Amino acid sequence: xxxxxxxxxxxxxxxxxxxxxxxxxxxxxxxxxxxxxxxxxxxxxxxxxxxxxxxxxxxxxxxxxxxxxxxxxxxxxxxxxxxxxxxxxxxxxxxxxxxxxxxxxxxxxxxxxxxxxxxxxxxxxxxxxxxxxxxxxxxxxxxxxxxxxxxxxxxxxxxxxxxxxxxxxxxxxxxxxxxxxxxxxxxxxxxxxxxxxxxxxxxxxxxxxxxxxxxxxxxxxxxxxxxxxxxxxxxxxxxxxxxxxxxxxxxxxxxxxxxxx
Numbered sequence: 474x475x476x477x478x479x480x481x482x483x484x485x486x487x488x489x490x491x492x493x494x495x496x497x498x499x500x501x502x503x504x505x506x507x508x509x510x511x512x513x514x515x516x517x518x519x520x521x522x523x524x525x526x527x528x529x530x531x532x533x534x535x536x537x538x539x540x541x542x543x544x545x546x547x548x549x550x551x552x553x554x555x556x557x558x559x560x561x562x563x564x565x566x567x568x569x570x571x572x573x574x575x576x577x578x579x580x581x582x583x584x585x586x587x588x589x590x591x592x593x594x595x596x597x598x599x600x601x602x603x604x605x606x607x608x609x610x611x612x613x614x615x616x617x618x619x620x621x622x623x624x625x626x627x628x629x630x631x632x633x634x635x636x637x638x639x640x641x642x643x644x645x646x647x648x649x650x651x652x653x654x655x656x657x658x659x660x661x662x663x664x665x666x667x668x669x670x671x672x673x674x675x676x677x678x679x680x681x682x683x684x685x686x687x688x689x690x691x692x693x694x695x696x697x698x699x700x701x702x703x704x705x706x707x708x709x710x711x712x713x714x715x716x717x718x719x720x721x722x723x724x725x726x727x728x729x730x731x732x733x734x
Contacts, residue, residue: 486575487544508541518572611650631654659691
């Protein structure tokens with residue numbers, strides 16, 4: 474990599490859900506892809522042997538927005554980097570199912586660059602802004618106060634954090650689980666052996682307890698609290714009375730990291 478070259482990442486591959494014309498400014502690809510929500514770059518029919526400028530030939534486009542939930546793309550700029558049909562600003566037609574390669578954009582990586590000889594960085598870091606996610610909870614009722622959860626994925630590494638305050642209608646059951654923002658690898662050994670993160674529970678006005686997040690499945694994690702009844706600290710599952718009897722304004726915060734599938 475040349476000095477001060479921008480970082481790159483694995484290309485995400487998908488397909489066009491529907492055919493698009495040479496002047497279309499919207500399209501739909503796969504949902505749930507880990508792409509920048511704004512200012513992204515796509516290559517359509519990138520493996521095509523057809524000449525550039527021809528129907529179903531290779532084309533580079535940029536998009537203004539990508540909606541993760543639906544795969545919808547808006548604000549397409551067509552025929553970027555001389556891949557137009559001979560008319561600047563126009564692309565070429567592509568059939569449904571055409572292969573799409575999605576490149577990480579400058580906006581996603583931020584303004585930062587890497588200087589290879591000493592790995593110094595300037596302003597901006599890889600990964601872009603943290604994204605909100607709504608975890609699915611098991612044995613745990615949110616109540617009036619929503620869970621505030623965010624994550625970021627850089628390559629195959631996922632960082633996450635989660636905060637919640639006990640409020641009206643909330644309840645804590647036995648064995649509290651939450652869904653992960655991105656599917657993880659299948660870790661070796663017994664479930665609950667891999668510690669993904671740590672955190673705290675605040676029993677408001679009384680005490681603060683240390684907790685941990687353990688891997689359960691490739692899509693879920695479990696909350697545990699440290700106990701000291703035995704000779705050595707042990708991990709116990711959450712319940713309505715563990716680590717305390719949950720009441721209004723008690724708080725939970727955890728953060729961690731894991732390897733994506």
